[in-house]
Amino acid sequence: LEKETKKSFLEIEKESRQILQVLLKETKEKIKKLEEEIGIISQETRKSFIEKRNEIEILLENYKKEKIKEIDERIFQLLVDITKKVLGKAIDLSTHEELVIKALEKAKKENFFET
């Protein structure tokens, strides 16, 4: 009986080792697969983050340009309005006449009256 028991014990031990080895191998494979998946997800996330960041940077740059253009236009219009107001009050009748005659002379030079 003792001999039988010892034999059985050895067999059980052997089988246990085999099972353990299979389990260990499977676990290692799963860990490796998980690591790969995490790597892929991490790469994708990073890529998506960079893309989004670039998009936002472009949007911000365009917005900045647009706003600067708007401000420039407002300043220009303000300048035009102020100059118009100042000039409008400063021109007397004889200067007006002179400007009209000059305009007509220019029109003639440019053959505006030719048909």
Next chain:
Amino acid sequence: MNSLLERIFTKEDIISLKEDISKIQKVIFSKSGTLSEKAKGIAKKELFEFILEAEKKGEIDFNSQEQFEFLENLKIKLDSLPLLKMTLAFSPTQSTIEKISQFLENKLGKKIILDISYNPEILGGAILEYRGKYLNLSLAKNLEKSLKINE
């Protein structure tokens, strides 16, 4: 025709002259005599003298229908005078209008009727429209151009 146009400068002058002509036309068939007799008291000095002159030259006779047609042709001639639309920054006096008209006649060698409108926004100079052409020679336009260049 030249003597008649001496005191004609603007589109309004042409309208007023044509109204006088129409008034004479209305009485042509109800009166007898020469056209100058019929026009007396209706036509203003320049028109009356123009009719008298034409009669002296034998261009109008006693026939009422021909007198009517003579005036009708005169209206057509007035309508065919070249018209220059001008937008100015100020409301011109009669003297300014005459100066502009005289300047154009001297430079172009022909009578041009002025159709003047007023827009202070253009500041000075003029915006011109002539026979379908447009030219903006206003001070406002020049000013905007200069400011843009210096921007």
